[in-house]
Every structure is written in C-alpha cells, then in structure tokens.
Amino acid sequence: MKLSVVIPTYNEARRIGPSLRRVLDYLRTRYGEGDFEIIVVDDGSCDSTVGLIEQFRAQASELRLIRFPKNRGKGAAVRAGMLAATAEFVLFSDADLSTPVEQVEGALELLAGGTDVVIGSRALAGSRILVRQNLLRESLGRLFNRLLRAFLPIPFRDTQCGFKVFRREAAHSIFQRTRTDGFAFDVEAILIAMHLGYAVREMPVCWINDPESKVSMVRHPARMLADLWRIRRAYAGAGPQRAPGRNLAP
Numbered sequence: 678m679k680l681s682v683v684i685p686t687y688n689e690a691r692r693i694g695p696s697l698r699r700v701l702d703y704l705r706t707r708y709g710e711g712d713f714e715i716i717v718v719d720d721g722s723c724d725s726t727v728g729l730i731e732q733f734r735a736q737a738s739e740l741r742l743i744r745f746p747k748n749r750g751k752g753a754a755v756r757a758g759m760l761a762a763t764a765e766f767v768l769f770s771d772a773d774l775s776t777p778v779e780q781v782e783g784a785l786e787l788l789a790g791g792t793d794v795v796i797g798s799r800a801l802a803g804s805r806i807l808v809r810q811n812l813l814r815e816s817l818g819r820l821f822n823r824l825l826r827a828f829l830p831i832p833f834r835d836t837q838c839g840f841k842v843f844r845r846e847a848a849h850s851i852f853q854r855t856r857t858d859g860f861a862f863d864v865e866a867i868l869i870a871m872h873l874g875y876a877v878r879e880m881p882v883c884w885i886n887d888p889e890s891k892v893s894m895v896r897h898p899a900r901m902l903a904d905l906w907r908i909r910r911a912y913a914g915a916g917p918q919r920a921p922g923r924n925l926a927p
Contacts, residue, residue: 680704680713680785681767681845682778683758685751687720689772690729692887697733697740700770700778704739715740718758721748752855752862759843759852767848771839773887780882784842793847793875796833796867797840803881821901828909829868833879836863840882847875856911861904868912 704713734740776797784795857865870877
C-alpha cells in the first residue's frame, strides 16, 4: 500500500462528507485499488459526524474508522491514526482540507528524494494563502511561533499547519513517543523527529482558511503554552538518538 491518509475529526458533521468525497475521488484517480487507505479517527464527537462517516464507509471500503468514546484531544487522535497506518507514506490532514489533498504530490517527491518528514508551511516563499485568517489569529500564530523558537531548538517557521507527510517507519517511531494530546502535538512530533535523526523539511503549500476552526482563542492558547513548557522540560538537553531501523551517517 502506497499512501495512508489520517484525518482526525471532532464534531465535523458540516464538513466531513464533502472532505471525504474529495479525498476519496482524488486517491481513486491517483492510485490503484488496494494502494491507499483513509483512516478517520473520531475524537468523541457528539454530533452526527460518526453517522455520516459510517454512511460514507458503506460505499468506500478503503475507509477505516477509529472511534474514541470521549474527547481526548487532537494529538491523541492523530497519534492513533499514525500508529494504525499501514502504507509506505502517511499523510496527516485536517478535516477541513485547508491545504488541498492534492498538495501531497510535492511532499511525496521530497520523500522520494530522501526526506523523512515533510511539514506543510504557510510561511515560506512560494506558499499561497488564498483565504487568510483574521488579524487576531494571524498575530497569535506568529507570536506562538516566536515563543516556540525561543523555547525549543526548532528552526521551522510553521509547525501548526494541518498537513504533514511521513515515511511510515518514521511516523510509527515518532508517534510511539509522543505524549501531547492537545493542539501542540505537532511541536512534540517535530522535536522527536529531529532527536531521532530524521530528515525534516518544510514545504510551501496552498492554504485556504476555514473560519470554523476548532482552536478557541479563549481556551487553547494557555493550554498550548503549557504544553510547550512541558515539552521543553521533557526534551531540554536530550541528545540525538538513533531511530530504530534508521541508517544514520556517522
């Protein structure tokens, strides 16, 4: 199997049907039967999301559903999907497809060239922001990235874009070690990838903001900062490790 697509969901009844249809149509056009899978991890939705996914699954054998009985956090949902993935490459995508699924082609080219983890980035030259966030969200995003780079040795300009592609072996090694269940899980995953010696690269993407973001400007910034502090304490001073099965240059 060539590609696994992991999509976390939480109360996505409005968006999940059209998003799954777009992903499935693209993958069926791009790949042959049995060459891909879609793994939806529902994080304890309390609306009709799961029912809609079940309806969709009746016509799409390529779709697998993992369901949490209660809400655990986006990081927990992505972790479950990544560890369940069976394909050679694994894409994590937000359910709103703010970065279109077709952008995976560029990431796969980078992976074929030796990269292990590709981070979709809205902050690089070449990125195309077709619909922007409001000024408050953009400002808080920039502030979060500055604090992140002050707290942790991560050089990347956009860690929070919901579009990342991994070699399966890298995805399993990284997400077996993650502990962050909230929205800062991306930061921990990237830091672990760097510590394990994986080649991590940012890639400019096309991005279309969906105003119905699940990130609350009231509740989540403080939690994300607390997660950054916990990640800093956990990994400060940790030297590079050798990833299982990874041949690193001496």
